[in-house]
Amino acid sequence: MEYTYYPGCSVGSTAVAYQEATTAVANTLGIVLDELNDWNCCGATAYVSIKELTSFAISARNLAMAERLKRDLVTPCSGCYVVLQKAHTYMEEYGDVRSKVNEVLSEVDLNYGGSINVRHLLEVFIDDIGFERLKTFVKKPLTGLKVACYSGCQISRPLGKFDNKEIPEKLEKFVEALGATPVNFPMKASCCSGQVMGTERDVGLRLVMNILECAHQCGAECLVCACPLCQLNLDSFQTPARKKHKKNFELPILYFTQLLGLALDIKPKKLGFGREIVSARKILEKLR
Amino acid sequence: MSDQNKARIGVFICHCGTNIAKMVDIERLKKYATLLPNVVAAYDYKFMCSDPGQNLITESIKKDKLDRVVVAACSPMMHEKTFQKAIQRAGLNKYMLQIANIREHASWVHDDIRYATKKAQALLAGAVKRARLHEELKDRKEHVHPATLIIGGGIAGIQAALDIANSGNKVFLVERGPAIGGHMAEFDKTFPTLDCSACILTPKMVDVGRHENITLITNSQVESVDGFVGNYDVRIKMYPRYVDIGKCINCGECWSKCPSWRVKKPSGNKKIIHDSITLGPPTSIYIPTMQPVPPAPIIDTKSCLHFQSGKCGICANICPTQAIDYSKEEEDIDIRVGNIIVTTGYKSFDPAKMPQYGYGRYPNVLSAIEFERMNCASGSTGGEILMENGDKPKTIGFVHCVGSRDENFNEYCSRVCCMYALKYAHLAKEKTGATVYDFYIDMRCFGKGYEEFYNRMLREEVRFIRGKVASVSDYAVSKEEEGKLVVTVEDTLIGRVRRVPLDMLVLCTAIEAAQGAEAVSKLIKLCQGKEGFFQEKHPKLAPVSTAADGIFIAGCCQGPKDIPDTVAQASAAAAQVLSSIAQGYVMIEGIGAEINEELCTGCKICNNLCPYGAIEYLEDKKVSKVNEVLCKACGVCVSACPSGAIKAKHFTDEQIFSEIEGVLHE
Secondary structure (H helix, E strand, O other): OEEEEOOOOHHHOOOHHHHHHHHHHHHHHOOEEEEOOOOOOOOOHHHHOOOHHHHHHHHHHHHHHHHHOOOOEEEOOHHHHHHHHHHHHHHHHOHHHHHHHHHHHHHHOOOOOOOOOEEEHHHHHHHHHOHHHHHHHOOOOOOOOEEEEOOOOOOOOOOOOOOOOOOOOHHHHHHHHOOOEEOOOOOOOOOOOOOHHHHOHHHHHHHHHHHHHHHHHOOOOEEEEOOHHHHHHHHHOHHHHHHHOOOOOOOOEEEHHHHHHHHOOOOHHHHOOOOOOOOOHHHHHHHO | OHHHHHOOEEEEEEOOOOOOOOOOOHHHHHHHHHHOOOEEEEEEEOOOOOHHHHHHHHHHHHHOOOOEEEEEEOOHHHHHHHHHHHHHHOOOOHHHEEEEEOOOOOHHHOOOHHHHHHHHHHHHHHHHHHHOOOOOOOOEEEEOOOOEEEEOOOHHHHHHHHHHHHOOOOEEEEOOOOOOOHHHHHOOEEOOOOEEHHHHHHHHHHHHHHOOOEEEEOOEEEEEEEEEOOEEEEEEEEOOOOEOOOOOOOOOHHHHHOOOOOOOOOOOOOOHHHHOOOOOOOOOEEOOOOOOOOOOOEEOOOOOHHHHHOOOOHHHHHOOOOOEOOOOOOEEEEEEEOEEEEOOOEEEOOHHHOHHHOEOOEOOEEEHHHHHHHHOOOOOOOOOOOOOOOOOOOEEEEEEEEOOOOOOOOOOOOOOHHHHHHHHHHHHHHHHOOEEEEEEOOOOOOOOOHHHHHHHHHHOOOEEEEOOEEEEEOOOOOHHHOOOEEEEEEEOOOOEEEEEEEOEEEEEEOEEEOOOHHHHHHHHOOOEOOOOOEOOOEOOOEOOEOOOOOEEEOHHHOOOOOHHHHHHHHHHHHHHHHHHHHHOEEEEOOOEEEEOOOOOOOOOHHHHHOOOOOEEEEOOOOEEEEOOOOOOOOOHHHHHOOOOOEEEEOOOHHHHHHHHHHHHOO
16 A cells, blocks of 8 residues: 655644654555655645635645655645645636646646545545454554544545544544544544634633543543644643643543554554653553 | 428517517618528517517418518527417418527527627528428327326325316326325324314325225336326236235224234334334234225235244234235236326435434434324324433424535425424424424425414524534533533524533424435436426426326425425326316327338337337338337437438428528528
């Protein structure tokens, strides 16, 4: 299984652990993630709402370069996923967007014909490998670990095609395949506040707290997610949110590849454990 | 065609008020017309379809000795028949007319008068050149068989059957299920009058069952339909009921003694109370409703011990009239009818397709029909509204537009949900005294007495929240939410997201095209719209007719509608059928395909291609022949014939090519 890999900007900065875990599990499972050469910013969700066409052009440069390699473009970030997917879909559906964007791309001898698929890393592990095969790789089932499976909003809405748009459930099945127990977690597709945390901090902290509190109430020992921004908001803003809302519980926020790595019996150090702000030590101890 | 150069053509240009005149230069067009070969006269008039306009044509035919007429006006779909009749009055064959559509094809679609005029000129030139080659054709009379087939025994089928049967004509009413009554038989009350559904339906059902002119064929499906308007040959497959309707007295001995009586197994989270609401046979030999027509039970072979293991035979043994016969097999019934009315109804949207509403996950989230059955006195709760644990709910919510007005499912409005939700709100208030919430997008109370009913619900203090429900969960964030279903909804009137804790939630599901609508459409060559409902001939002026002559539609198979509209349509369809029976004959157009036997090689390619089954192969002559009555003049055979042996009358190659030449002349 070979893919063109679009890491996005987060995994080199705030989400180094995500990249480390992803590399480790991909190596073990024999997934080749070939990084797209000379990739640029995806266009980012914030920019789309200001200058749509320009942001599509920025996105489409990546798509056009990936198209030459004739493989699906895989990204670990839900933000990148939604923006690249949007550029791809709009260029497919609207002729004027396609011609305008391709006109700009032709300046650098690029053209996007829409022949590749934009996919989320989670999709590769779930749909391409499949739960049955995944189970055969599991060396150390995560028996007894109660997990809140937080899909977040952008994987499934508005353009996601691989899971139910309103009640995503594949991350739960994934966690189940690793031997852990997903808790009933109604807020699994609610917004983590995204970039709002940077501009409207009170709103951001409230949204973060809603999710954390729900996971905690539902009996989760940790929360697993599939996006660097979700992880950043829920992890690094957990303490201020807790202080503001006068709560005293801690909930480690893990990437799904980290959890997978543990089930594959890869050393926690190789999976980026230790980089999180809310310590995951309790989880590691429980599983030891 | 030797006299085509002698053809005398009159051109009649319509202003259509300002519809054409404001975007086409009429004077210029008229002048252009007079210069065309064979045109001996050209006139214009404000409304050519009006009486004076038609007189202009008939008088000119006599005065100018016209033998062909070209009308430059609106689409032939609109007024071709009008003008055909006009030239017939003046003694011309109706096929000597050609229409140039300069409204839909020119004035309406352009915004520059020069180009629109130029296009009108081209269209007119084409029409004139084509008209030179028109030939006289003859329409034919066909006898109409006075019997009628009605497919579907819901309220629409029942109404149409009674209307026709009461006039003294025979009706065959075919129903897929074991009894007639359809969805209406499942309802408790009807909006807005709140009269009991069974009370108004049962007398009609009994009338159908007893009517001397109605042959009721239940547990059956139409297998094939051949023939043409006035003379349809229909084969019906009747599945075995294993109970002889003629002998059965519906005493109830059999189903009360049936040993395979069972409470349905819990599915998902649903427990006892709500399980027994689930529609379906409680015993293997059962009556489909409390007062079934025909009044006899039926055996469900999938659960019957006799059919599964051969061990039981209780019902046959105890039946006092020996009406039960396990050895019955499928039967074919062949009938001939003149007209067919399709009243196959609808199916309810499956709310499990919207997992955010928790149907199937939370036992107190009910579908509309489950709530309806619960309200029914004959239902498992004896008409009481109860939660899964047997308690009365203190707060009940109704979600409107579940599966309707939603791009992910059905874009259209299902028309009845607002009203039945209001009916439910009333019943809930009346029976439980609960606080009732209605979550709506827009209130659509369009019918007679409907707005008044809405106002009454406002006075009864039903709480209306305008907003589409986002999700339903059991996650409580406050004490009052604990143990409740929590509805998250944006109240768009106050601009806030609200969390509403409820004991019970009812999903008011959409009306969708019936299961099997596609099969029916293939069987009788009905067109389906993109939503799957059957297509009427004209949405306003021919709402119960279809593209096929002698086939009519009524009720929800044509689109979502309430009971009054369904009954009105059913009577309309019956009236259409009766007028064709009263006339006794139908006119078949002279247009159609014709095979030249000299050129036909008997390859049979056309036989299978014909979508109307109109071409048969004559074994003795080794050539194919078109049945003129069945042929709809679609032209498929003409274009497929490898030896060019098939001619489309009124659409010959010469006629079409000369029209193209005329259009492209400039």
